[in-house]
Amino acid sequence: MTQPRVLSIAGTDPTGGAGIQADLKSIAAAGGFGMAAVTALVAQNTHGVRSVHTPPHEFLREQLACVFDDVTVDAVKIGMLGDVETVAVVAETLAAHPVPHVILDPVMVASSGDRLLDEDAEAGVRDLIRHVDVITPNLRELAVLCDTTMAADLDEAIAQAAGLAGDTDTVVIVKGGHLTGSAADNAVVHPDGTVHHVPTRRVDTKNTHGTGCSLSAALATRIASGEPVNEALEWSTRWLHDSISNADALDVGSGHGPVDHFHRTRRLEAAADTTPWPHLTGPLPTLPAPSPHLVPAGPHTQAMWEATGEVWGEIMDLTFIRELRSGTLRPRDFAFYLDQDAQYLNRYSRALALLSANATDQEGQIGWSEGAMGVLAGEAQLHRDWLGANGVTVTAPSPVTLAYTNFLVASCAVEPYAVGAAAVLPCYWLYAEIGFELMKDNHPEHPYHAWLKTYAGEEFITGARGAIARTERALASASPAEREQAMATYLNACVYEREFFAQADRAW
DSSP: OOOOEEEEEEOTTTTTTHHHHHHHHHHHHOOOEEEEEEEEEEEEEEEEEEEEOOHHHHHHHHHHHHHHHHHHSSSSEOOOOOOHHHHHHHHHHHHHSOOEEEEEOOOOOBBTOBBBBBBHHHHHHHHTTTTEEEEEHHHHHHHHHHTSSOOOOOHHHHHHHHHHHHHHHHHHEEOOOOSSBBOOOOOEEOOOOOOEEOOBOOOOOOOTTTTTHHHHHHHHHHTEEETTTHHHHHHHHHHHHHHHSSSSSGOOSSOOOOOOOOOOHHHHHHHTSOOOOHHHHHSSSOOOOOOOOOSSSSHHHHHHHHHHHHHHHHHHHHHHHHEEEEEEEOOOHHHHHHHHHHHHHHHHHHHHHHHHOOOSSHHHHHHHHHHHIIIIIIIHHHHHHHHHTTTTTOOOOOOHHHHHHHHHHHHHHSSOOHHHHHHHHHHHHHHHHHHHHHTOOOOOOOOHHHHHHHHTHHHHHHHHHHHHHHHHHHHHOOOOHHHHHHHHHHHHHHHHHHHHHHHHHHOO
8 A cells, every 4th residue: 555644643742752753753664654633732851741731622623624634544543632522522533534543542641650631531531442443551551441450460461451352342452561571572462362472672771751652653554554463563563672772872861761763764774775885995994803713824814804893893783693692583583584594505505616616726626515515415404494393484585695695606606716715705704703602692492502503513613614724725826906806805795794694684
């Protein structure tokens, strides 16, 4: 469909972290066109609310009429309503102008536990719940709606939500942000009692102002774009986690600051940048590289490793790598990565076979040929076993995988032998070094224990040492021009390695 048109009906936040300001940012970040009708003018900042001014209710009615008289609305997200008259205006408008998707964030209880609505307004919100599609209460609001105490854990909250969903015939989103512990999981609870669990990790930050508004607005947008509510919550949860994880860098306010709504957008924009890589147009990178576990075989591979510092830091800072290390990586992300790695290895083995044919010495011919066979027989089998055991169907190469493997095959097929060796080296050397680092956190219960163990295992390490030695010998016999070309090719492959790891985190 076209870009979904999403209307936010909520209060304001002049510092931009919550209310309609947060809603409009969230709608845009989730791919929608945002509109807003103001229910209340709130004087607040990152330290709290100072005062609330409610404009005449007839003016809210006029705002809503202006939108519905002119624009097709694909979804409505409702936030702060404030009083029973406001609830009535919104309910009457939606009854007169049916909308495909209505998501209600029942702003009833503050994080402090203070009630924000009087009894009449609460009763109005309770009735409104029966006429919307999805509600997104925090745990205190869920308890109020269920006339009970706040849940102590996610299971208890899901049980409360199941009763509410069944009674109101409305989907209830359970949000675990107010729980304690390392997990801040969410869940979709359907009226028929089915539950879709969405795991997410808690972020250690005070900057979570407006997360409830933001999640609801993003959820409304993704639902309006055609995603089922389960998938919409997965996307919105992940997007919000990314926004919270990078909130501290915003430096907005001295209290509980806002989240970075557009961090994902900037990250994808950077990935789509078509500017030539700096090492191809200027001096080589000078950021110091860490001491490698596998030492260079001579001055040429030493120079290559020393030029790897910048891209090494970028790789180790990737969300994919950090979550793989901690064991919190989503199985779907790992499945995507492993699927692409299987695609990659199939083409990588061909590149190694071509390199073997071009090798100028017998050891090189044998070594690269054995590498090609090892990729198919050993590593590729690990991928097939894991994918098969987890019911994942191997698909097709992604644009990143296709570009990287075409680059490798072309480098090994038509470029000088030393250049081809430089092209395939990062897959050995960088993988081995990453494997050494990740193994520091590996243990038998780690969800990706077998994969981590393979790339830090003796067989792979021996192969990587051999690749480093063969590349050094090839460079020693090469001309100065070929060595310069080989360095650029090596760094190209290092950047492709970074993009290969990063792509799993961009596939959502």
